[in-house]
Amino acid sequence: MxxxxxxxxxxxxxxxxxxxxxxxxxxxxxxYADLQSPDFNGILNPKTGKYATIRTMKSQLNSTRLFxxxxxxxxxxxxxxxxxxxxxxxxxxxxxxxxxxxxxxxxxxxxxxxxxxxxxxxxxxxxxxxxxxxxxxLAGKRDFLGTDGKEQAIAGDAKVFPALEVAQSDQINxxxxxxxxxxxxxxxxxxxxxxxxxxxxxxxxxxxxxxxxxxxxxxxxxxxxxxxxxxxxxxxxxxxxxxxxxxxxxxxxxxxxxxxxxxxxxxxxxxxxxxxxxxxxxxxxxxxxxxxxxxxxxxxxxxxxxxxxxxxxxxxxxxxxxxxxxxxxxxxxxxxxxxxxxxxxxxxxxxxxxxxxxxxxxxxxxxxxxxxxxxxxxxxxxxxxxxxxxxxxxxxxxxxxxxxxxxxLTEVDHMNEFFDLYRMEHRWLLENQDPGIWDTTILASKNYLEYTRNHLLELTKSRFIPSDWPENLALLLQNMTESELRNWSQINEKEGEIYLSKIVNRLKSSSTQSGSNLSIIDDFYLLKNGDDLGKRLIPDNRLGFYKEIIPVIIQKTYSQEQIHSKELIQFFRIFDLLFHSQPADHFSIDLKKNTIKMIED
Structure with missing residues (x-):
């Protein structure tokens, strides 16, 4: 250019x-910061021979951002x-x-x-x-990766974390x-x-x-x-x-x-x-x-x-x-x-x-x-x-x-530079029976796009679903089959609520839940966070299913007491709006004509 x-x-x-x-x-x-502190230089990374000043994987998987x-x-x-x-x-x-x-x-x-x-x-x-x-x-962070893989608190003053062993550094204020x-x-x-x-x-x-x-x-x-x-x-x-x-x-x-x-x-x-x-x-x-x-x-x-x-x-x-x-x-x-x-x-x-x-x-x-x-x-x-x-x-x-x-950003050089240090952290968490143990699947990520995708998946399971979602809605979306969703979409209000209630009761009384449609919630986050970029990662068979089922579901009605039907219909109405969004990948805007158009690659 x-x-x-x-x-x-x-x-x-x-x-x-x-x-x-x-x-x-x-x-x-x-x-690889110079903390200018006698208390902590960072943790030695054998790959580089340098002292890394990084946060734990545990903290990354509990945050909406990587560190x-x-x-x-x-x-x-x-x-x-x-x-x-x-x-x-x-x-x-x-x-x-x-x-x-x-x-x-x-x-x-x-x-x-x-x-x-x-x-x-x-x-x-x-x-x-x-x-x-x-x-x-004054400021500090309690979740830097420290000796043997345990957490190390760093703060401008020890009083920031009075109950912890703190490495003092004004570089963290x-x-x-x-x-x-x-x-x-x-x-x-x-x-x-x-x-x-x-x-x-x-x-x-x-x-x-x-x-x-x-x-x-x-x-x-x-x-x-x-x-x-x-x-x-x-x-x-x-x-x-x-x-x-x-x-x-x-x-x-x-x-x-x-x-x-x-x-x-x-x-x-x-x-x-x-x-x-x-x-x-x-x-x-x-x-x-x-x-x-x-x-x-x-x-x-x-x-x-x-x-x-x-x-x-x-x-x-x-x-x-x-x-x-x-x-x-x-x-x-x-x-x-x-x-x-x-x-x-x-x-x-x-x-x-x-x-x-x-x-x-x-x-x-x-x-x-x-x-x-x-x-x-x-x-x-x-x-x-x-x-x-x-x-x-x-x-x-x-x-x-x-x-x-x-x-x-699909490919990022040095993306796995700290993966061995995370494995050390994981071993420490296992040995100390720490409840914050995380899934090592993320360390198998082949590129940065997959790494952030796995980060989102782990957040969805461990944080978003437990904190943000109505319990029964999450239960239904994670376990209803495509066939069950089709059946429910064609039943009237009263019978539809009975149908969903039976499924919820069955799932709650079962010692195991299939989780066969966890992909629906995953796809929701792909669309909400990624828009066009996220839609590309949804398999064609699921895109086809959504195109078939959503127009039927969003036309359904419900009364306020039909709580299962209400939540499911509301969810798919939200899903539909995210699915049919304004162009967000490659597009043109003409401010004079007030038009926005997708550019097909």
Whole structure:
């Protein structure tokens, strides 16, 4: 592809093509960090001869993200971009795992390497795992892999874990906005001489008279603060707009929200991971600024691309309300779903296309108001630390035309570098009869895609089903045969409920359950998390079964007292919406015509 320099114009006829990559939720942890601690150097990895600072497999299999192998996935993604010649790279938050010095500095080193050696430009915005507390503070993790495979706690102070043997290291403390943005100052948080324009929410937009020196003078974080209600306290807002190449404006929105209790500026802070439902209230200054930025971009014929850690549109393919009814309002991260009112605020302010992370899913959401005056596309960028591991690219050939492609990370070099250490951990857990023993099947993974897939499978069995699913619904979905589902789909309400009750009673009284259709719940997570990428992994015979059975089931009715039928019908209505989603793999968006179309590969 043609590489585009800083001053290459974006030609309306599309003779030049600009390509931007989006890598989200990297959750980078320095796997060979210098803890600068006399208490613990890490654990010796015989494969490399280096001391690894990694978390246990037990902790990884109880988390919605990986902590260790995603380091290698990040490097693989950057190498892929380098080979493709893509030089503009956006990181929509959670670029580190909790913003500790060792992790921020590891990211800094990696980004500086690719910037200086290959001319790549990086633009970041903060996520809830980057500035956990706005002004930093003591922190620690109790689940690093230690001697002989047992857990090792590491903290900035022993008092963080008073009941444990703690290795002390200030490299594991939280950094706040001042430290994180200073270390990563070259990556969007502050002006760069290469940029044609840069501004933040607390200054006037003066495109005509822009100068780098004036931008730098006004970019100090002390000048980029807003009052926290009537507390007398002020918080930084790391938002900015930048024109890295002519015609493209990248709008970085810092959606982090914090509350404060106590008197100490450094203590008493609590972060929220809800996103713009709260940011639209506590950061109203952002909405006013977005309106100005969008109007200025339109006036000057710029393509405005918004990005934040947090989504701006519902991300369950319209199924969120049904999911709340079936699973409960606080399951499946439903409290993080933007309300229609929130989407309307940001669409009305002028955002047409928005790239987000946070949810660790692949999805495309579309908001359109009743008058069809405002349309907003929300592109969910998957995480590099979870299934499906992928990044997205956006090609802009005209001002309003985007071609968006999702690039899975199937093969990742060094993916199995720590597998022998995990086996040592597993032996320790067995010998000590630890209840957290995990399934070693994951260590047979042939590639990174399979590894993250197995990670999701283990999470589904050990965490998601027990905590999120109605017991009888899970029991039915894991054990009903295709024949039984067909029979039930053709029975009337009353007889259908009796039929299901008999199956539930039989299963509960049986000492063994077949689990023959565990695949239905697995397929649900493939669709919910992976969308088009997940659907590809569902075998053809099951896809055919769903196409046959779902249209029949979703037409069935139920009364509230028919609890088994109600739950099963609701589940398949949700499944149907996920199954027939907006394009999320390779597709085009025309902002002028308000159209989105799948591109067949």
């Amino acid at each position: 043609q590489l585009i320099g800083a001053n290459t114009p974006l030609v309306a006829q599309g003779s030049a093509e600009i390509e931007i990559a989006f890598l989200s939720d990297i959750h980078l942890q320095d796997i 260790n192998e995603n380091y290698f996935a990040f490097i693989s993604a950057l190498e892929d971009l380098r080979e493709k010649g893509i030089q503009l790279v956006v990181l929509p938050g959670d670029f580190t795992d909790d913003g500790q010095p060792m992790n921020v500095l590891a990211l800094q080193k990696i980004l500086e390497h690719y910037s200086s050696k290959f001319g790549m430009r990086f633009f970041l915005t903060t996520g809830n795992h980057d500035t956990v507390k706005p002004y930093g503070g 939280y950094w706040g906005y001042p430290e994180v943005t200073a270390a990563l100052s070259n990556f969007g948080f502050f002006p760069d001489e290469k940029d044609l324009f840069w501004a933040h929410p607390f200054q006037e937009l003066d495109y005509e008279n822009y100068s780098f020196d004036q931008a730098m003078a006004s970019a100090n974080l002390e000048q980029r603060k807003f009052p926290l209600s009537d507390s007398g306290l002020f918080l930084p807002d790391a938002s900015y707009v930048v024109e890295p190449i002519e015609g493209i404006w990248l709008l970085a929105l810092d959606g982090n929200v914090f509350t404060h209790s106590g008197k100490d500026l450094k203590e008493g802070w609590k972060g929220s991971s809800v996103g713009f439902n709260q940011a639209s209230i506590s950061k109203k200054h952002q909405l006013d600024w977005i309106k100005k930025v969008a109007a200025e971009a339109e006036k000057r014929g710029k393509t405005l691309i918004s990005f934040s850690h947090y989504p701006l549109v519902e991300f369950h393919d319209g199924a969120s309300e049904e999911m709340k009814s079936l699973f409960g309002p606080r399951k499946f991260q439903l409290e993080r779903v933007p309300t229609n009112e929130t989407s309307e605020l940001y669409a009305t302010a002028g955002i047409n296309i928005h790239f987000a992370g946070h949810m660790h899913i692949n999805d495309t959401g579309v908001y359109q108001d009743q008058s069809t005056t405002h349309t907003m596309y929300n592109i969910q960028v998957p995480s590099l630390a979870a299934f499906p591991p992928a990044y997205k690219t956006a090609k802009i050939s005209k001002k309003d035309n985007f071609e968006i492609e999702t690039i899975p």
